[in-house]
Amino acid sequence: MQLMNDKVAVVFGVANKRSIAWGITKALADAGATIALNYQNDRMGDAVRKLAEDLPETPYMAACDVTNDDEVAAYFDGIQREFGRVDALVHSIATAKREELGGEFVDTSWEGYALSQQVSAYSLIALARHARPLMKGHESAVLCLTYYGAEKVVDGYNVMGVAKSALESNTRYLAANLGPDGIRVNALSAGPIKTVSAMGVSGFSSILDSVEQKAPLRRNVTQDDVGQAALFLLSDMARGITGQTIYVDSGYSIIGV
Numbered sequence: 559m560q561l562m563n564d565k566v567a568v569v570f571g572v573a574n575k576r577s578i579a580w581g582i583t584k585a586l587a588d589a590g591a592t593i594a595l596n597y598q599n600d601r602m603g604d605a606v607r608k609l610a611e612d613l614p615e616t617p618y619m620a621a622c623d624v625t626n627d628d629e630v631a632a633y634f635d636g637i638q639r640e641f642g643r644v645d646a647l648v649h650s651i652a653t654a655k656r657e658e659l660g661g662e663f664v665d666t667s668w669e670g671y672a673l674s675q676q677v678s679a680y681s682l683i684a685l686a687r688h689a690r691p692l693m694k695g696h697e698s699a700v701l702c703l704t705y706y707g708a709e710k711v712v713d714g715y716n717v718m719g720v721a722k723s724a725l726e727s728n729t730r731y732l733a734a735n736l737g738p739d740g741i742r743v744n745a746l747s748a749g750p751i752k753t754v755s756a757m758g759v760s761g762f763s764s765i766l767d768s769v770e771q772k773a774p775l776r777r778n779v780t781q782d783d784v785g786q787a788a789l790f791l792l793s794d795m796a797r798g799i800t801g802q803t804i805y806v807d808s809g810y811s812i813i814g815v
């Protein structure tokens with residue numbers, strides 16, 4: 559019996575083979591889950607469809623930009639028609655204007671601040687709201703991806719650190735709100751991984767170097783490390799865990815000066 563047999567997993571955030579969401583998707587599919595993916599827009603659809611050829615079964619795929627409420631509603635209407643249920647929901651999406659990821663934090667613009675909050679933090683609430691009727695009444699779980707810059711100042715992370723703080727708080731409020739429906743909500747705080755989004759943070763390679771030098775495991779984590787932990791948190795093995803931020807960071811976050 560595989561961990562995710564008979565379970566439907568909806569994963570937001572696959573863009574390419576380096577995406578953390580792709581590591582999670584592979585782990586869920588290997589554990590027997592039926593997969594549904596989004597892609598941000600039609601331009602990105604071909605790359606996601608091509609990548610999906612590597613999965614054991616062709617997943618359900620549709621466009622969904624989380625800044626467009628109608629698209630989010632239409633996406634979950636499609637999931638309702640296709641599967642009638644959701645057991646696992648993954649939020650692995652974030653964005654910030656490039657000019658906000660570097661320079662002085664005091665220069666953060668309202669537009670840049672609002673965009674990063676909308677896409678990287680608020681959208682967790684919107685996705686959970688639409689998924690709720692499909693998740694209610696059976697063991698189900700939501701997972702989002704966060705980073706250490708939510709709680710400590712990380713050079714260059716700036717506006718995204720503030721969005722991640724909001725995301726972690728959203729996780730706790732959603733966990734309290736949706737727990738009585740049987741829906742667990744957790745955040746996974748991943749160590750730095752070279753992805754398209756991460757490369758937008760100025761000085762990102764020195765963050766990778768710092769983990770290799772200081773983290774207890776003396777190495778950076780991979781998309782597969784995150785995928786395995788995500789599989790655990792989304793499976794019934796984690797049935798007593800909700801509202802938590804769990805670190806998959808080679809232990810970096812426990813180190814002092």
Ligand code: NAD
Nearest residue numbers: 571573577578598623624651652703705750751753755756
């Ligand atoms: P990525 O660039 O591969 O993934 C980001 C995803 O967000 C893409 O699929 C993109 O299409 C999607 N996205 C952006 N705007 C969107 C919108 N308006 N609507 C729908 N989708 C949208 O990068 P990643 O590093 O895999 O990022 C995934 C998550 O992991 C993010 O939340 C990121 O903050 C988090 N994270 C990353 C790291 C890291 O070092 N890479 C560390 C910790 C947490």
